[in-house]
Amino acid sequence: MTNVIEVKHLHKAFGTNTVLDDINFTVQKGEKVALIGPSGGGKSTLLRCLIHVEGGYSGEVNFEGQPVNHASKETLQKLRQKMGFVFQQFNLFPHMTVLENITFAPKKLKIDDPKAIEAHAHQLLEEVGLANKANAYPQSLSGGQQQRVAIARALAMKPEVMLFDEPTSALDPEMVGEVLGVMKKLAADGMTMIIVTHEMAFARDVADQVLFMDQGKIADSGTATHIFKETTNPRTQEFLAKMMD
Amino acid sequence: MSDLVQYYPMFLEGTALTILITVIGSVIGILLGLLFVMMRLSKVKVISAIGRIYISVVRGTPSMIQVMLIYYTLAKSLDLPTIQFLGSSLDRIIPGSIALGINSGAYVAEIFRAGITSIPVGQTEAGISLGLSERETMQSIVLPQALRNVLPALGNEFITLVKESSVLFYIGVQEVTAQALAVGGTLYNFIPPLLVSAVIYFILTFVLSQVFALMEKKMGAKYTRLN
Numbered sequence A: 001m002t003n004v005i006e007v008k009h010l011h012k013a014f015g016t017n018t019v020l021d022d023i024n025f026t027v028q029k030g031e032k033v034a035l036i037g038p039s040g041g042g043k044s045t046l047l048r049c050l051i052h053v054e055g056g057y058s059g060e061v062n063f064e065g066q067p068v069n070h071a072s073k074e075t076l077q078k079l080r081q082k083m084g085f086v087f088q089q090f091n092l093f094p095h096m097t098v099l100e101n102i103t104f105a106p107k108k109l110k111i112d113d114p115k116a117i118e119a120h121a122h123q124l125l126e127e128v129g130l131a132n133k134a135n136a137y138p139q140s141l142s143g144g145q146q147q148r149v150a151i152a153r154a155l156a157m158k159p160e161v162m163l164f165d166e167p168t169s170a171l172d173p174e175m176v177g178e179v180l181g182v183m184k185k186l187a188a189d190g191m192t193m194i195i196v197t198h199e200m201a202f203a204r205d206v207a208d209q210v211l212f213m214d215q216g217k218i219a220d221s222g223t224a225t226h227i228f229k230e231t232t233n234p235r236t237q238e239f240l241a242k243m244m245d
Numbered sequence B: 001m002s003d004l005v006q007y008y009p010m011f012l013e014g015t016a017l018t019i020l021i022t023v024i025g026s027v028i029g030i031l032l033g034l035l036f037v038m039m040r041l042s043k044v045k046v047i048s049a050i051g052r053i054y055i056s057v058v059r060g061t062p063s064m065i066q067v068m069l070i071y072y073t074l075a076k077s078l079d080l081p082t083i084q085f086l087g088s089s090l091d092r093i094i095p096g097s098i099a100l101g102i103n104s105g106a107y108v109a110e111i112f113r114a115g116i117t118s119i120p121v122g123q124t125e126a127g128i129s130l131g132l133s134e135r136e137t138m139q140s141i142v143l144p145q146a147l148r149n150v151l152p153a154l155g156n157e158f159i160t161l162v163k164e165s166s167v168l169f170y171i172g173v174q175e176v177t178a179q180a181l182a183v184g185g186t187l188y189n190f191i192p193p194l195l196v197s198a199v200i201y202f203i204l205t206f207v208l209s210q211v212f213a214l215m216e217k218k219m220g221a222k223y224t225r226l227n
């Protein structure tokens, strides 16, 4: 098994506020990792460090054996192309159609010839159930539809790993299912995924590895069975009890 | 009235020149505005400071003084052609238009800055996370959206510039105000030609505001297309 991501002794502070405190974990190819924990625990910050939109940390983040920190601008750009990121707020480009949202970066970065990129985009739209929305603008879509487009946009770069930061937290309850459905399909197809989520049932069903983050530390970790059934960590138990009711 | 009518070529020429200097001034203004907003937002302190100084100096001094300073400086240091164009010589039109552009650039930079900072950082992060460079993200993701948001303010700035272009009268550019005053001089009556020039300015600014309103409407409609 190859490690896609290795995080070693990651430490990050905003001023005097330590947000990530000695974080260590590895993600293997095809593995699904769920990041759970209370608000402010540092989950988003960790994810943002992996893709280096958040810098200024110490320790090591390696992607496919290459260090992400200390990487040159160009290397970093290349590394980011291999990591898809899905935001809580979708962050679709409002001035582009759905199709343009998906094809813009692949075309700009010339990862394939334009015809192939467009064909791939249409195929992705098909997979997320939005084949008929190619020429719509994001503003005219529901939250769930926008998030599915955002997933397709990230996938269009043919990433090695997909990072999700609470992809369903900004959605109306009736739209959560359609997005989780797309993610489940992606998981079944073998994508390597790191998912920050408050959807405990989803984490339990999909994750190979669950990291429980609390106050900047990985306070508990293990398989889904371990975290959801066997853990003796009182903080984890307390958090899960709160999430379940 | 019939006296006034015979001077219509002067008004036409003046109007054409007003349009010309405004167009050149706006183009320079947009380019300088873009340049200086990028400097102003730069992480390099010195560059950002230069941007800030330019903007505050231009905004804090009268445009008439700016125009005269730039005219005399350029006229002294460069050997500009004295060819006549629309009733004025190029060695006045060129520095005059540049001065208008330099003036407008500071206001345009501030307008752009408001526009750029109004775009959520999530847009930049989305661009960067896809592997685009910061520059590409700024150019293709942030700026087009910022431009759309600032279109009304930009329209106002160009309307101001149409009117402001009358300061070039002070350096002998025969734009519409200068022509009106010249006609007034020969008629020994300034009121009718000044009224004519006022009407001309009004028509120019009215047309410009309609054009911008149309552009806003078109862009707005596009954003909400359903499929």
Ligand SMILES: Nc1ncnc2c1ncn2[C@@H]1O[C@H](COP(=O)(O)OP(=O)(O)OP(=O)(O)O)[C@@H](O)[C@H]1O
Pocket (backbone or CB within 6 Å): A014, A019, A037, A038, A039, A040, A041, A042, A043, A044, A045, A046
């Ligand atoms: N840009 C920033 N500047 C200063 N502090 C920040 C910044 N971003 C995050 N923080 C702080 O870092 C801590 C961790 O935040 P983070 O967003 O990573 O938590 P989280 O686990 O994702 O929480 P949530 O579940 O609410 O999304 C919080 O205390 C937050 O206030």
Ligand SMILES: [Mg+2]
Pocket (backbone or CB within 6 Å): A043, A044, A045, A165, A166
């Ligand atoms: Mg978060």
